[in-house]
Amino acid sequence: MGDTIASLLIGEIGIIQDFCLDAIPLNLLEMGCLPGKEVRLLQIAPLKDPLYIKVNGSHLAIRIETAKQINITKLR
Amino acid sequence: MQSNSLLNIALVGNPNTGKTSLFNQLTGLNQKVGNYPGITVDKKQGKCKVSEHLTAEITDLPGTYSINPTTLDETIVLETLLDENNSSFPDLVIVVAEVENLKRNLFLFSQIKDLQFPSILVINMSDQMIRKGITIDIEALKRELKSEIILISARKNLGIDALKREIENYENWNTEPIANISEKIDSEFFETIKTTFPEFSLYKSWLLITQQKNCGFLSSELHQKITAFNPDSEKIKKYQHKETIYRYQIINEILKKTYSVDKNEASDIRSKLDRILTHKIYGYIIFFGVLMLIFQSIFEWASLPMDLIDSLFANLSELAKTNFPQGVFTNLIAEGVIPGIGGVVIFIPQIAILFLFIATLEETGYMSRVVFLMDKIMRKFGMSGKSIIPLISGTACAIPAIMASRNISDWKERLITILVVPFTTCSARLPVYAILIALIIPDKRVFGIFNLQGLTLMGLYLLGFAAAISSAILLHNVLKIKTKSLFIIEMPNYKLPSFKNVFYEVVEKTKAFIFGAGKIILALSVVLWFLASNGPEKFKNAAEFVTAQESANDLPDESLNKKIASYKLEHSYIGIMGKVIEPVIKPMGYDWKIGIALISSFAAREVFIGALATIYNVESEGEDVATIKERMAAEVDPVTGEKRFNFATGMSLLLFYAFAMQCIGTLAIVKRETKSWKWPILQLTGMGALAYIVAVITFNILS
Missing domain, CATH: 3.40.50.300 (P-loop containing nucleotide triphosphate hydrolases)
Incomplete structure (x- = not known):
């Protein structure tokens, strides 16, 4: 346990569990990043930040501190 | 309806x-x-x-x-x-x-x-x-x-x-x-909203309540009602x-x-392109290559039309002078209005080419990859990956660049971006750079391939970016603004750019420049012409005074006229202003004529060349109209007999223009975007002080 989007490896998929509402901008939810949705890590920027993810059909880049706030369970 | x-x-x-x-x-x-x-x-x-x-x-x-x-x-x-x-x-x-x-x-x-x-x-x-x-x-x-x-x-x-x-x-x-x-969230709560705001749809009331701070249009009555809720x-x-x-x-x-x-059926082009364009080595190489391509094209492609425009307007002035009846009105047209319009039109090629590239890159989806690639680096300087677009746009004009910072949601990152953008080499600096470089740097090749003038220009660009980055680091450490990082960017699919969209974007941005900055430039050119061709008592009696003074020397008419013209300029309103500030600018190596151009260019940098042109034009009354560059090269220091635009003065001017905040339009935009006079004043004084100190040091080392 304790996995977040930040602990995914490139190509890995997780299911979003929950996150602290204060730490996550509403805007990210509105773009489809919601509990129960699949998130796949597509790419990591050269300096390990930001992360390029695909979630609920959207391709987004988010910073690592945001990614660390989103708890997931990895899919094997 | x-x-x-x-x-x-x-x-x-x-x-x-x-x-x-x-x-x-x-x-x-x-x-x-x-x-x-x-x-x-x-x-x-x-x-x-x-x-x-x-x-x-x-x-x-x-x-x-x-x-x-x-x-x-x-x-x-x-x-x-x-x-x-x-x-x-x-x-x-x-x-x-x-x-x-x-x-x-x-x-x-x-x-x-x-x-x-x-x-x-x-x-x-x-x-x-x-x-x-x-x-x-x-x-x-x-x-x-x-x-x-x-x-x-x-x-x-x-x-x-x-x-x-x-x-x-x-x-x-x-x-x-x-x-x-x-029904789905809390029917009781939403029922009270309905009864409190019966005049609106439920969702509208909900938005008014949740977004109250973003609704600037609310009447005070409604504002109170929402607050009371x-x-x-x-x-x-x-x-x-x-x-x-x-x-x-x-x-x-x-x-x-x-x-x-x-x-x-889904294609895989996106991930293949992403892997290359955001690669830790190729990604940066490609981005650097794109930047080089942009700057190269701005010079290569724009120089021909710019030269044409320059000589076209010089010819127009001459045409007006020779074909219209002599008088104040003709002088206004030939020495004020035509060079003024020319000073605006000359920027169109560069601005159009730059926006051609920016619009194309945005259309293809590549810009988002650049933001992704640069975010971490830019954050070290207190900015965001999204600051890249304003910084690149700043090489055309700081005004649209500062407006492009609006999509940075973090206030501190946005503020720093706004404050440092004016350091990037905007196209208004280019004519100043171009003409000074042509005057003081020999047109030679080094290492066989690099043109020395081109290298100097490249150096000035890099200097602009370096100044932007260093001041960003400084601001990052000085500004105590706490913000939450809210960086989210969509990575759109790659697309071929639509010619139509790119074209409209270029037309729109160019038009915005002409009607925005252009008006200031034109107006100032006319004001300047007026100040240079009018003056108090000494100005009006110039002809008699100089003729009397030189009567012993028996000069030919041509030299006498020249002497009268420069005496007139010296005692015109603008000449007086130039003389007043001469002690301040002397340490940088400038005379009162450059001083006039410097004062005028605090409104907009590009006015510098136009101002010098107007000054030398007024001074050389009666002579053939030459291009600005020829005039500047011919200008000598009356005391030492040395060329006015020598290496030391030229370098000092180049560096002054690299750092100084000389653009009313930008200051106005910064005021509106930051909603405070504090930041534009900081830019004006901070950048001005830096420019002055650097110029003084440069001139004293080189001369």
Whole structure:
């Protein structure tokens, strides 16, 4: 346990569990990043930040501190 | 409908859905760019003939993912849709969606529907459905969304007529809301909202309550009413969260019945390109290559038209002088107005080329990759990956660049970007650089391939960026602003750029420059001409005085006239001003004539050349009109007999222009964007002091 989007490896998929509402901008939810949705890590920027993810059909880049706030369970 | 029977249509949609393509198709060149009242975001509007009897004014609102704004641009959408007194308050709304991201697009559509506007869903890029393996049951989707839907391909001009026909019928559209937020979240709470604000739709009241701080248009009465309602912020956040989840539930239900993607058909070009373009080595090499290409083209392609424009206006002046009857009016035209217009027109090639590149890169989707690639690096300097676009745009003009910073949601990152952008080498500095470099740097090749003049220019560009970065680091450490990092950027699919969109963007940006900065430049040229060709007593008696003084020397007429002209200039109003500041600028190696140009160029840098041209023009009355460069090369220091624009003075001027904040337009924009005089004053004094110190040091070392 304790996995977040930040602990995914490139190509890995997780299911979003929950996150602290204060730490996550509403805007990210509105773009489809919601509990129960699949998130796949597509790419990591050269300096390990930001992360390029695909979630609920959207391709987004988010910073690592945001990614660390989103708890997931990895899919094997 | 409004009394003038012009239909107001708002165009709303996510970024990258082809909203602008549709706007261009509907309005053609019938566009105008205005300002939203009180703020400086461009408001793009255009007229569209919907049918024989119906004309519409279409407003292209900034792209947004939701009505709840996170950036200033997005606030415009909220304000336009909620403020009934807004001149662009729509009679109907067109929501542009795109086949591939329909789910997220419908999120915004559901919000618009709940505001109970007559609204239509336009699904763009429908021509790509087969290739992407997407099928949509349109009839079923229409029933589920209780809305009209039109499939279009804005690029290929498909479906536009069908859309226009449907718009004619807008009064019969269903305006029922889609989501029943009250029932699903907290019916008791929403009932009290309903009874407190009976005049609005429920969703509108909810938005007014949750977005109160973003609604600048509220009457004080309504403002108080909302404040009195006093919802607690924890509750709001929780309910917004619930609302979002609920909307996606509805949308998922609907799409399950109507939308399917055959994954096998999906192409893999995106991930292949991403792997190269955001690669830790190739990614930066490609980005650097693109930058080099842009700068190279600005010089290579723009130099020919710029030379042509320069000599064209010199010839026009001469033509006016020789063909119009002599007098004040002719002088005003030939020495004030024509060089003034020339000073504006000469920038068009560079600005157009730069925006050609920026618009193309944005259209293809590459800009988002650059933001992704650069974010971490830029954060070390207190900025965001999104600051890259303003910094690159700054090489054309700081004004649109500062406006482009509006999509940076973090205030500190945005402020630093705004403050350092004026260090980047804007095109207004270029003519100053170009002419000074031509005067003081020999046109030689080094190492066989590099042109020494080109290298100097390149060095000045790098210096500008270095100054921007160092001051950003300084500000990052000095400014104590606490913010939460809110960086989210969509990585759109790669697309071939549409020629039409790029073209319109270039035309729009160039027009904005001509009518914005151009007016100042032209006005100043005329003022300058007036100050240089009028003066107090000594100016008026110049002819008699000089003739009397030189009577012993028996000079030929030509030399005498020249002496009179320069005596006149020295005692004109502007000459007096120049003399007053001479002691201050002397340590930098400048005389009063350069001083005049320097004063004038505090309004806008490019005026420097125009001012010198005007001064030397007035001075050389009666002579042939030469180009500005020839005049400057011929100018000598009357005391030492040395060339005025020698290496030391030239370098000192180059560096002064690299650092000083000399642009009224930029200062005004910074004031409006930061809503305070504090920041533009900081820019003016900070950059000015730096420029002065560097110029003094340079001149003293080199001379």
